Amino acid sequence: MRVAMKTFLIHLGITTSLGTGLSPALAQNAEPVLLDQIVITAGRTPLEAAKNGRATSVITREELEARNIVNVTDALRQLPGISISAGAGPTQLRMRGGEANHVLVLIDGIEASEAATGEFDFSGLQASDIERIEVLRGPQSAFWGSNALAGVINIITVGGERNASRWGWETMVGTRSTARGLLSWRGGAETIDGAVSTSLFRTDGHNMSREGDENDGSRSGTFSARFNADIAPNTTLDGTLRYARLLGETDAEDYATALPADSDDASRRISLLGSIGLTSKTPDDALTQRLRFSFGDTERRNYRDGTLLSGNKGRRVSGLYQLSYAFETPALADARHTLTAGYEWERESYNMLDAPGIAPDQLNERSRSLHGFVGEYRTELFDRIYLGTALRHDINDAFKNATTYSLSAAWQTFDGGPRLHASIGTGVTNPTFDEQFGYYPGVYLGNPNLKPEESRGWDVGIEQGFFHDRVIVDVTWFNMVLNDEIVYSPTFDSAMNLDGRSRRQGLEIAATAEILDGLTTRANYTYTDATDPDGVTEIRRPRHSASLNVTYTFFENRATVFGEMDYNGTTRDTYFGPPSYSTPVNLRARTLVNFGGSYQFSENLKGYLRIENLLDKEHEEVLGYRGSGRTALIGLKGSF
Template sequence: MQKCRLPAVAVLWLGTASSVFAATANHQEKPVIVTATRTAQTAESSLASVTVITRADIERQQARSIQDLLRGVPGVSISNSGGAGKSTSVFMRGTESDHILVMIDNIKVGSATSGATAFENIPIEQIERIEIVRGPRSSLYGSEAIGGVIHIFTRKGDSGGLKPNFGFGGGTYGTLEGSVGLSQRGAQGWLNMNASGIGTKGFNACTGSDTAGCFTHEPDRDGYRNVAGSMRAGYRFQNGLEIDASFMHSAGKTEFDGSFVNKAVLAQQVLGGTARYSPVDFWRINLIAGRSRDDSDNFLGTAFQSRFNTIRDTVTLLNDFTLGKNQLLTVGTDYQNDHVKSTEAFIVNSRTNWGAFAQHQATVAKHDILLSLRHDDNQQFGSRVTGGAGWGYPLTENIRLLANFGSAFKSPTFNELYFPGFSNPNLRPEDSRSYEFGTRGKADWGNWSLNVYETHILHLIAFDANTFAPANIDQARIRGFEGVISTQIKGWQFNTNLSLLDPVNRSSELNRGNILPRRAEQSFRLDADRQFGQYYKLGAMLLAEGERYDDLANTRKLDSYVKFDLRAEYILNKHWRLQGRIENLFNERYETAAFFNQPGRNFFAMVRYQP
């Protein structure tokens, strides 16, 4: 990859986009986020690179999975193995798929055995919003947050009295979906309950052979079913004490192609609670506790093969001290215990981690400054120290300069350490250093942001062909650019972004200089939406992604592709809406993992009721 390609393409995109979008913009309400600093702030004031996806965005885009939502988000690459309900990996800023910390309602989720989060099994109808923070956050959260954080919040309920909601739809591949919910939110309390289901016959997930891809030949349709429910409730007492509890359970069954297993029964469950209280004006206490489960029973046909169940218990105590008008000190401690129950004989099946951290946010002479430091004490790996620093400065009233630095680490998974016959108990945690520089601003024609970054990862864990086990043999250097522009032109709302990536393997092995696998080096997304009169809405999404490689050796290349989606909505009355979308209008054939098919042209329609 040519080293000059990132800035050259970025400048071309920025120049073209800014000239096209020179029109009056519709500035929307500023979203409030909590993930970047573990304290409430607007996305605009954050020093981090963030993206917020709201419930309104989900329904406007008519997204049917988290994969739909995340594909084309700045800095994010998606790899999917055959459609709905199939294994989905998310890469952020070129880091590994297990270098992203995923939370649901402040509770860490994911499998302790594989290190992955089953995004494909998280029901989209249960989601209120998603906060995506790009860049390292280990100095606040500990292990995993090398590439960034994805924080999912379940639905909390709308203001007003008791409100039901309902949705039902169907489409191509024998797909049926439905959801029903009930919410109530008053001045002091709130309650939301929601249930959803999906069933699809799917399509043939894999076109591999006995020697490639899924290492089998099963030209059948691979279906998926999921039933999920969630509940969230809270109350604010007269003395200022606020409590919030949430529960989500998702159970699914997916079929795929494989020679060892070809069917899995999956379940995810998250139970958590938060208590907030201010004993004095300058001191606010947050206590967060919860448990997440990730269960998988695997079959070959009807024959049971294996079980991997993991439980993660977490407790966090946060203390926010307001030191002055422009200073906030956060001091906290975390406890985490991971436990594995499996049919495989793991010689170690649990481990504990304690973490303590401090963060100082201050504004001094227009300079916004953030400093953070964390110490983790892991039962197996001992002490790890990570830190972060951020700086922001308003160059003008509408333009802000930003700079960030962060160190991070990722503890090896139980599979990498203890899976019988294919593990290495001597693995070290992966370490990283990241640097980021950016600017963001707003003008009469809209909002924009530009960021460049570089990440160095040491002790990267990869499969060692000599020992048939993982080893700390790799290093990586990742450079990237992200540009985002949002504007409105003659009633059309446009949102566009460009991501450029140079993820290079820097190991001393034969793969030195190769591109890390399954990361698209270029990604461009353009969304356009408009309402016509009182009843009609139209929208479109154009996604273009460049070539990528499927393997470390860079011998198997996946072609670039362009995908175009259309969506429409008819407002029947104040409470009822009819939605429809055509995905992959031009029937583009593409793969994000070698030999695994992606949906062709398909249709979906849904009716929604929301008072």
């Protein structure tokens, strides 16, 4: 593995905002790396990647299209610090050894996780309408509050285009009766722009259980819309709306074997997200005010043989006011400063749906709210040193109040020299509604006495470019301590806080290389050591993981071929069968290979091919639930 660590070449997020998405045109440029790409999630106001002291990665639309990405998880697997578990029910994403509800997921700035679980279900999330994905690793609650304990993922959809009008379409078919269709429009006039997109996806899937022959498919549909309008000089009104439906089939656990077996189980999820915002700036852009209201509504229903087993509905409403002031002090270290202060209000509500075994009092709506006050200060000194700090105080009506902080620094030592970066911060995650009140009688009971989870983490790294920045390598060491970790207790069929400290530490190596014009290589390696207070390795977090992506663009940038490798080392899981009903087991290491390409037939027509799991390797990311075998996808996309 030490050899692999030395040979993998990738782009690490902090200045890698560009490395994750080199366009064909850029691939022909003698200076392939752009260090001034904006990373929105790196603070309360936009920040250039090279000035960011936190560990950040960006996936651009060019990257998604060059690799013909269908599911967003296939792109996220290629980033350092991330592990994904696809199996029964929701597809979970973990970051730096944290849990799935320790990662805050935003879509166009709206919190998208389900109120019931605090997690975002990545199954069914297609890449067709996504402009870019920003990933921020490490505790970030000082900026974003609860659930940003281990990191933040901000998904930004395609926006409008001024003084233009363009329609787009896509059709795709594949093995396992897979098909996708997309229709979109983006355009605008001189003072307004917008974008609308709708897509449908279906597949017969594969048999998830180890035995039997029943395939478990899925059906999904998404509608999204965005607009921006200049309603006055230096004042902009914007809004977004997103509606998504998913029906996913799965196999339930056989209580005789404690492993999944063929069954007619399914889960239906319906979500609606929206926001409306107002941004006003002074003519010199020194003072910026933002006002935003957002909402999210998610309903989940679980069925067996067509009968409702359980279900819940969660809602989230929030408001934000933020004021930022930028100024310079040329006589003092040639410094530039940005001060930001903000207030956030959020209300979450939740109720179970009427199903067999649900008591009448469990149908009552439960709610909680918080008031958050946040401040941030950033400064740039001598055009080489970049410092940032943030402090947040949350007032909760259901839990104790929380104060979190963040400090970061980046130093460009000299022209062409290494860039040093470091950050330290704290995070908090409140108990979920499921953990507090349960979700299925007799199977999972609630614990209203749970305490919020709290973390403190730091990272330090060095980034260096070689051969005129045609190769960029970044090495980052991270460490985090988690207090009051919430876990499932099979003894009590409920959740509980662990005594003591859970520890996460590891190494992220990332690089990008473009030694030859048109040939781009990206890779990463992550070592993660995540243990509970007893020193036991946490489940579904591989100790070693790595990825490699090679993309070649040729024939006057009209043709592209790519290959991907995704490696997960041995991973621990839990077997809930006899004799102890909580037995640790190991899932064997696996390496998956994807391959594909595309050809631009004309300015408005492109064909593409993607083959996933090319070597048809058997694998499991959740005990007993098989991953998909070889799948071939072919499609056409065009515009007019």
